[in-house]
Amino acid sequence: MPETMVSAVEGAEVVFRLGDPEHALTGVRLWEELGLAAEQLEFKPVEGGWELRLPRPSVHRMEYLFDIAGTGMRTDPTNPRIVGGAFGEHSWLPLPGYVEPDWITIEPIASSLTPLPVEETPVGPIDVQVWAPDGITPEFELPLLLAHDGPEFAMYAGLTHYVGALVADGSLPPLRLALIRPGSRNLWYAANPQYAEALTQHVLPAATSAYRSKKPVLMGASLGALAALYAEWHHPGTFEGLFLQSGSFFSLETDPQESKFEYYAEVTEFVTSVLTAGTAPSSPSIAMTAGTPEENVHNNRVMAAQLSKLGLEVAFDETPDMHNFTAWRDLFDPCLTDLLNRVWD
Structure with a gap:
């Protein structure tokens, strides 16, 4: 060649x-x-x-x-x-100007990943794994971060490396991370009340029973971000913070091209209810990210503006990248870092 x-x-x-x-x-x-x-x-x-x-x-x-x-x-x-x-x-x-995150080169703290299966929920069994620093007993209270699509975020976006590295260099306090594996992803995450109940009434209590926890924050991308907002909207006060990346906040105005998605009606009905709300049911701190060239950026801008109008603290950042795990990874720091420090003080 x-x-x-x-x-x-x-x-x-x-x-x-x-x-x-x-x-x-x-x-x-x-x-x-x-x-x-x-x-x-x-x-x-x-x-x-x-x-x-x-x-x-x-x-x-x-x-x-x-x-x-x-x-x-x-x-x-x-x-x-x-x-x-x-x-x-x-x-x-x-392309010119691109730099990978500094935390990739930082040695993370020693940690363990422990299965925490949640067997009985309205949507069936949910597989959860808990990342935790070594040397800290489950009885010691730590803040808790939960991640939709957690195993994928760990594998493709280095989420466990990120938390381990930033705890190691002092940018984040010691914490635990619950990686939630999606089952029937589209069904669970597309504004499904049964999944929201499973998450808030089964997964979170299982995690907090096994590990003494405080100030839970929930993160997700794409439909996982939609499911995170849906869960807090319908079970207000469950989460202290939400980290929403490239959320699938489809509406009839911004996303007619998604109309063939099998749960389009459920998603747009929920999004419309948020966009037309006069008050928010709770006030979590929120950070949102999206790729400037990606299709979802328009509905994310609309959603961020509405949540801010409702009086919520919203930080919204865009990046010149698309709808993929590397784009989401590259915004963990500072966007997720700042949110967690804001919530966990």
Whole structure:
């Protein structure tokens, strides 16, 4: 493969290349998250293989795959940067200005991950794992952070490393983290009253019974963020804080394109009730994040404005990235850090 057949950022362009000296392939397309027009994504045959040139997009990192005719999706064989996610591995390129979080390089405190199955709930068994610092007994009271899609956040966004690293360097107090595994994710998280009851009346009490806890904060992304707000809205006062990332706050005005989602009616009904409310049932501290180019940014801006109008303390931050675990990871610090310190004083 010629050395030049390497994907890279070149000035005002991002250039994707795939080596194929004999041009045995019949075609290559780019899969990406930015929603570019289909006609922009076709590679052209060049000497040594295939090439696609795109104007540099307004993001600071770009995830992608090669869609090879007759073969299917694959990562870029010339690019060692691979990131995992709920839908498999993607190649990615950093664009000028992108810097990974400092906490990635910090050695976390020693910790243990302990299963805490919650068997009897309105939606059936819920699998929970509790991350806790070593050397602190369950009887010692610590603040509690609960995470929707917790195992995925730990695997793909380094959530347990983040809390361990920031406790290690003193940016966060010692805490415990409950990782909640989604079961029937769409059903549970899409404004489901049974799941909200399971979370607030079963999962949280199980965690606080096993570990002496205070000032619980709940975090989630996408539908997990929606489910977090729904749970606190319908069981007010349960959580001291909410960390909501790229929430699926679908409304008829901002998200008609989501109308085929099987629980669209349930989601939009709840979102409408919040957007038309004159008062909030409780007053948790809230931090919200979204990617400036992502589709959900519009409904997140609307939701943040409404929650602020209702008198809640809301910090809202955007990042030039898309709807993925790395984008969410990159905003843990300072956004989640600031929220936790605000709530836990």
